[in-house]
Amino acid sequence: MEAKExxxxxxxxxxxxxxxSMRAQGKTIGLVPTMxxxxxxxxxxxxxxxxxxxxxxxxxxxxxxxxxxxxDLSTYPSDFHGDIKKLMSVPGGVDVxxxxxxxxxxxxxxxxxxxxxxxxxEKEGGEGVVSCLEERGLGHETWVRVERLEKGMCGKSRPVxxxxxxxxxxxxxxxxxxxxxxxxxxxxxxxxxxxxxxRDLDFSIEVIGVEMVxxxxxxxxxxxxxxxxxEDRKKALSINQSLSKAKCAAEKGLVNCxxxxxxxxxxxxxAGGRIDYAEIVDQESLEAVDEIKGAVVFCVAAWFGxxxxxxxxxxxx
Amino acid sequence: MEAKExxxxxxxxxxxxxxxSMRAQGKTIGLVPTMxxxxxxxxxxxxxxxxxxxxxxxxxxxxxxxxxxxxDLSTYPSDFHGDIKKLMSVPGGVDVxxxxxxxxxxxxxxxxxxxxxxxxxEKEGGEGVVSCLEERGLGHETWVRVERLEKGMCGKSRPVxxxxxxxxxxxxxxxxxxxxxxxxxxxxxxxxxxxxxxRDLDFSIEVIGVEMVxxxxxxxxxxxxxxxxxEDRKKALSINQSLSKAKCAAEKGLVNCxxxxxxxxxxxxxAGGRIDYAEIVDQESLEAVDEIKGAVVFCVAAWFGxxxxxxxxxxxx
Numbered sequence: 363m364e365a366k367e368x369x370x371x372x373x374x375x376x377x378x379x380x381x382x383s384m385r386a387q388g389k390t391i392g393l394v395p396t397m398x399x400x401x402x403x404x405x406x407x408x409x410x411x412x413x414x415x416x417x418x419x420x421x422x423x424x425x426x427x428x429x430x431x432x433x434d435l436s437t438y439p440s441d442f443h444g445d446i447k448k449l450m451s452v453p454g455g456v457d458v459x460x461x462x463x464x465x466x467x468x469x470x471x472x473x474x475x476x477x478x479x480x481x482x483x484e485k486e487g488g489e490g491v492v493s494c495l496e497e498r499g500l501g502h503e504t505w506v507r508v509e510r511l512e513k514g515m516c517g518k519s520r521p522v523x524x525x526x527x528x529x530x531x532x533x534x535x536x537x538x539x540x541x542x543x544x545x546x547x548x549x550x551x552x553x554x555x556x557x558x559x560x561r562d563l564d565f566s567i568e569v570i571g572v573e574m575v576x577x578x579x580x581x582x583x584x585x586x587x588x589x590x591x592x593e594d595r596k597k598a599l600s601i602n603q604s605l606s607k608a609k610c611a612a613e614k615g616l617v618n619c620x621x622x623x624x625x626x627x628x629x630x631x632x633a634g635g636r637i638d639y640a641e642i643v644d645q646e647s648l649e650a651v652d653e654i655k656g657a658v659v660f661c662v663a664a665w666f667g668x669x670x671x672x673x674x675x676x677x678x679x
Numbered sequence: 680m681e682a683k684e685x686x687x688x689x690x691x692x693x694x695x696x697x698x699x700s701m702r703a704q705g706k707t708i709g710l711v712p713t714m715x716x717x718x719x720x721x722x723x724x725x726x727x728x729x730x731x732x733x734x735x736x737x738x739x740x741x742x743x744x745x746x747x748x749x750x751d752l753s754t755y756p757s758d759f760h761g762d763i764k765k766l767m768s769v770p771g772g773v774d775v776x777x778x779x780x781x782x783x784x785x786x787x788x789x790x791x792x793x794x795x796x797x798x799x800x801e802k803e804g805g806e807g808v809v810s811c812l813e814e815r816g817l818g819h820e821t822w823v824r825v826e827r828l829e830k831g832m833c834g835k836s837r838p839v840x841x842x843x844x845x846x847x848x849x850x851x852x853x854x855x856x857x858x859x860x861x862x863x864x865x866x867x868x869x870x871x872x873x874x875x876x877x878r879d880l881d882f883s884i885e886v887i888g889v890e891m892v893x894x895x896x897x898x899x900x901x902x903x904x905x906x907x908x909x910e911d912r913k914k915a916l917s918i919n920q921s922l923s924k925a926k927c928a929a930e931k932g933l934v935n936c937x938x939x940x941x942x943x944x945x946x947x948x949x950a951g952g953r954i955d956y957a958e959i960v961d962q963e964s965l966e967a968v969d970e971i972k973g974a975v976v977f978c979v980a981a982w983f984g985x986x987x988x989x990x991x992x993x994x995x996x
Binding site for chain 2: 533562
């Protein structure tokens with residue numbers, strides 16, 4: 363089968379027009395938001411979208427709003443042409459790749475006047491941590507906060523992350539106007555936050571969580587894996603291996619979370635990783651539990667070398 | 680001319696369906712968000728909407744999310760049937776009145792599980808000021824913040840106000856999905872905040888600011904005016920009278936803002952009012968200016984008895 367060339371749209375208003383005209387024809391639209399450097403995990407989201415919608419849009423945009431100046435925005439991997447090839451390899455391909463230059467450049471539109479901007483990358487302290495996007499004057503200043511769910515786990519070590527994610531996803535939702543949006547459950551907290559945001563702000567969009575995809579050795583797929591040395595990659599398997607053991611133990615009746623978290627922490631430390639967090643939380647509220655009684659998720663973030671990896675396993679006992 | 684009976688919709692999904700079906704017929708929709716107890720100011724928004732759109736929706740909803748427990752949510756005036764009559768008195772009437780019971784009751788939808796909620800009206804201190812809506816567990820937790828514009832003027836004395844306004848307007852935008860939304864410039868800061876939010880979150884909506892409407896004596900129309908005693912109402916005229924004098928003085932070359940603000944402050948105090956703020960700010964950034972050089976707006980909030988009133992005048996010199 364000849365692979366379908368996607369339409370590549372870089373302009374917000376062109377994207378919106380496309381969606382409007384397709385909707386007027388009675389088509390449903392599925393959005394897969396990504397930061398590019400696609401892997402099988404992303405492609406599985408696209409495959410899921412094909413099952414549920416007439417048309418598919420994959421957005422590729424590395425969002426400065428979710429990185430702090432000390433994080434890895436500048437080294438985040440990208441390969442646009444490779445991404446297009448991968449998308450074309452999926453049966454059905456993708457209808458549109460939305461690949462904007464800058465989602466925060468408002469030019470002189472919207473407010474009638476010119477936009478004065480200055481990125482304050484060096485700012486620290488006083489007014490709290492800032493993202494790579496922090497601006498003054500008439501620059502971007504609107505942020506969507508999912509105030510309880512954003513606090514724990516990744517929110518602790520990445521203080522602007524979920525604010526940036528919720529905000530850029532709101533923008534993408536308003537630009538693409540999809541009927542369905544597809545998020546990987548590998549980013550479990552992100553998925554829950556987006557679902558909550560959609561509920562709380564009454565977006566007319568169904569958010570679908572898609573199971574994570576692992577490499578043959580069990581490592582959770584991530585665009586950041588490319589930065590792992592071969593040695594670190596082997597060591598990083600301690601995450602999924604210890605999580606799997608913990609899940610088995612829980613299913614056999616070991617429900618004390620301190621014991622389970624210690625087992626994972628020790629395994630990762632012994633392999634040479636640094637733990638950011640290892641938490642067992644309620645699947646819905648993401649509140650920590652002491653003992654596994656119902657539907658929980660065991661979430662881990664750990665550093666191997668300069669790479670921070672996350673992984674999780676749902677446990678239902 | 681026989682007045683048109685509006686369709687009254689109380690359910691979010693019914694509202695959304697109506698908009699979708701109208702849009703499918705090629706109609707444009709104008710939204711006038713209100714908290715009810717309508718006066719000529721609101722009706723002027725509806726008249727403006729008639730000029731620009733095929734169909735009009737007026738929402739009537741007193742939003743708990745923008746009040747603190749110590750503010751006047753419980754005494755906010757309402758008269759739904761009177762409101763409908765007033766809307767029907769406008770030539771062309773209104774197509775839909777969207778009058779939801781509770782925009783924050785998510786039932787068991789959206790997250791798959793039941794929603795545990797507890798209003799914490801008494802909470803103070805520790806985690807900052809809270810609104811009448813503050814919840815825990817699985818209740819509402821997503822807030823839209825327009826971080827610079829929300830800080831000054833009304834934001835100082837009403838710390839949850841603009842967070843609540845931006846959030847409920849986002850919800851209304853997502854539910855009603857209008858092409859145009861109409862806001863009064865009497866609530867100048869609110870109007871600017873909504874415009875900035877629409878730009879920053881890429882809502883596909885044009886926000887129209889409509890000039891404020893005054894009573895014959897010059898008092899800015901407000902639903903809260905009904906709470907003024909006849910004496911306080913007379914005293915309150917000091918606001919618009921002193922603002923007008925200041926504007927005249929500025930146009931004649933008195934551009935020192937300290938002098939101008941003092942003149943308004945003294946006039947209101949002498950009349951028996953209490954000043955919340957009297958500020959001269961840039962029309963776009965709402966940043967205070969020391970000297971009037973371009974397009975500014977002179978904004979005042981003052982208490983007369985138990986009623987807090989706001990007013991403003993644009994000055995372009």
